[in-house]
Amino acid sequence: MNPSQPGPRLDLPVFLPAFGIAILVASFLLLMPQQAELWASEMMSFVTSRFGWLFVIFGFGTFVFALWLAFGRFGQVKLSRTDEPPEYSELSWAAMMFSAGIGIGLVSWSFVEPIYYLSTPPLNIEPHSARAAEWGHMYALFHWSFVPWALYAVPSVAVAYMLYVSKRPFLRISEVCRPLLGRHADGWVGKVIDTLIILGLIGGAGTSLGLGVPLVSSLTTSLLGMEESLLTQLAVIGVWTLIFAASAYKGLKAGIRILSDINIYLAILVVVVVLLAGPTVFILTMSANSLGLMLDNFTRISFWLDPVRQGGFPDAWTLFYWAWWIAYAPLMGLFFGRISRGRTIRQMVLGILLWGSLGCISFLSICGAYALELEISGTLEVTRLLDEQGIPATVVAIIETLPFSQLLLAAFTLLSFVFLATTLDSSAYVLASISTRNLSGEDEPAKANRLAWAFALAAVAIGLLFANGLGTVKSLTIILALPLTMILLVLFRALLRVLNSDFGQQVRKSSLVIQPTNEESWK
Numbered sequence: 001m002n003p004s005q006p007g008p009r010l011d012l013p014v015f016l017p018a019f020g021i022a023i024l025v026a027s028f029l030l031l032m033p034q035q036a037e038l039w040a041s042e043m044m045s046f047v048t049s050r051f052g053w054l055f056v057i058f059g060f061g062t063f064v065f066a067l068w069l070a071f072g073r074f075g076q077v078k079l080s081r082t083d084e085p086p087e088y089s090e091l092s093w094a095a096m097m098f099s100a101g102i103g104i105g106l107v108s109w110s111f112v113e114p115i116y117y118l119s120t121p122p123l124n125i126e127p128h129s130a131r132a133a134e135w136g137h138m139y140a141l142f143h144w145s146f147v148p149w150a151l152y153a154v155p156s157v158a159v160a161y162m163l164y165v166s167k168r169p170f171l172r173i174s175e176v177c178r179p180l181l182g183r184h185a186d187g188w189v190g191k192v193i194d195t196l197i198i199l200g201l202i203g204g205a206g207t208s209l210g211l212g213v214p215l216v217s218s219l220t221t222s223l224l225g226m227e228e229s230l231l232t233q234l235a236v237i238g239v240w241t242l243i244f245a246a247s248a249y250k251g252l253k254a255g256i257r258i259l260s261d262i263n264i265y266l267a268i269l270v271v272v273v274v275l276l277a278g279p280t281v282f283i284l285t286m287s288a289n290s291l292g293l294m295l296d297n298f299t300r301i302s303f304w305l306d307p308v309r310q311g312g313f314p315d316a317w318t319l320f321y322w323a324w325w326i327a328y329a330p331l332m333g334l335f336f337g338r339i340s341r342g343r344t345i346r347q348m349v350l351g352i353l354l355w356g357s358l359g360c361i362s363f364l365s366i367c368g369a370y371a372l373e374l375e376i377s378g379t380l381e382v383t384r385l386l387d388e389q390g391i392p393a394t395v396v397a398i399i400e401t402l403p404f405s406q407l408l409l410a411a412f413t414l415l416s417f418v419f420l421a422t423t424l425d426s427s428a429y430v431l432a433s434i435s436t437r438n439l440s441g442e443d444e445p446a447k448a449n450r451l452a453w454a455f456a457l458a459a460v461a462i463g464l465l466f467a468n469g470l471g472t473v474k475s476l477t478i479i480l481a482l483p484l485t486m487i488l489l490v491l492f493r494a495l496l497r498v499l500n501s502d503f504g505q506q507v508r509k510s511s512l513v514i515q516p517t518n519e520e521s522w523k
Contacts, residue, residue, distance in 0.1 A: 138297075181490070
């Protein structure tokens with residue numbers, strides 16, 4: 001850092017409104033749950049019916065833009081001003097991105113998402129048919145792979161460029177948009193952008209909390225042989241608050257990185273055990289089949305909105321997922337960009353796309369195929385369990401069909417705790433960074449600031465628990481994704497402008513012309 005530049009300090013004009021919003025969301029869920037749910041449901045229906053086309057075009061367009069960044073003329077641009085090596089090893093870098101980027105949602109949905117699609121399949125396929133099983137398994141992979149990780153990759157490049165090449169001392173999306181906004185980034189426009197980013201982050205994190213707390217509580221009580229209750233769910237919130245508060249307090253290298261490394265080894269272990277203990281040949285065959293289906297139909301399913309029959313599948317699944325990823329994209333851009341110093345744009349984009357997609361596809365294809373085999377063979381009535389008892393109880397019942405089920409329950413419980421902690425401590429880290437001034441790429445926000453956000457997110461979790469407000473938060477996530485697409489478009493254009501300004505003349509290929517020989521020059 002420049003010695004004449006003041007050190008990092010709390011930016012109260014940003015911190016106080018942002019922190020107030022988090023507490024307000026928790027209070028609103030607690031005090032007016034029915035009104036919040038009704039309003040959010042109506043708004044969500046409006047957004048999905050009128051702007052579904054925008055979400056699918058934006059998602060596919062971002063995927064194409066990410067590939068252009070990787071393989072285009074700026075791919076070799078290094079996200080650093082020196083020839084330094086990457087700050088983190090490939091494994092730690094991939095582990096932090098994977099753990100923060102998908103969180104508890106992957107554990108929640110990996111077993112049950114294909115089962116939902118078996119009952120309500122896409123593309124007007126007959127429910128509970130062989131095609132419904134194959135396309136349902138494939139659609140789960142589609143919803144968690146290339147498009148979602150592209151939505152993370154492009155903002156990450158823009159943030160890393162701003163931090164490590166432009167050397168801007170603010171870890172904020174408004175600052176990343178400065179090449180296009182100019183001085184307006186310091187005014188009300190910048191404040192609105194950062195406020196919307198915070199709202200989107202709280203909505204995305206709230207969805208993870210709403211999915212995660214009941215699952216972890218169910219896993220824990222099953223493991224300990226206890227009855228699940230509100231008290232056990234509050235205890236779960238208390239334990240993981242301590243875990244991710246300690247991690248957020250320790251910072252990146254001593255906290256989040258260590259948790260993420262533990263998590264990636266646990267995830268690999270769990271997936272391998274399910275593969276080997278389950279019907280291995282069926283799982284591998286189904287996984288290969290789904291990869292072929294996805295690659296063969298990628299463009300079609302990326303744009304399928306069922307406009308004539310309007311069966312509801314795209315609204316309930318694809319549009320929700322794209323909105324969820326868009327709500328998380330600025331957060332992941334800020335976090336991934338912060339940990340990517342020293343890599344080139346090509347290395348960063350391909351690393352995010354390939355590591356993230358590989359991890360999700362491995363988890364979903366193996367766990368999803370195992371659940372489908374249980375349903376098809378009649379070993380376990382997964383569909384009935386899901387309808388009658390919900391996701392947490394169904395996940396526990398599926399795990400209990402495996403050999404050494406108690407050990408696996410313990411492993412899944414620990415994995416879920418750490419997944420939830422790594423997602424939320426990265427959220428607390430970024431929220432603290434947004435509310436800090438003069439924060440260079442080498443600095444970290446104050447510990448007290450990180451802890452404050454950790455406990456604010458815990459308050460949101462308690463609000464969700466008491467108000468049963470997961471549906472409300474999911475609806476709010478889709479609503480907030482609409483303005484966030486506009487912000488991300490501004491960010492993409494700002495990235496192009498600064499790359500062209502700094503490197504356009506160096507990497508632009510000149511026209512190639514055959515020079516005439518002396519004998520031809522007279523013609």
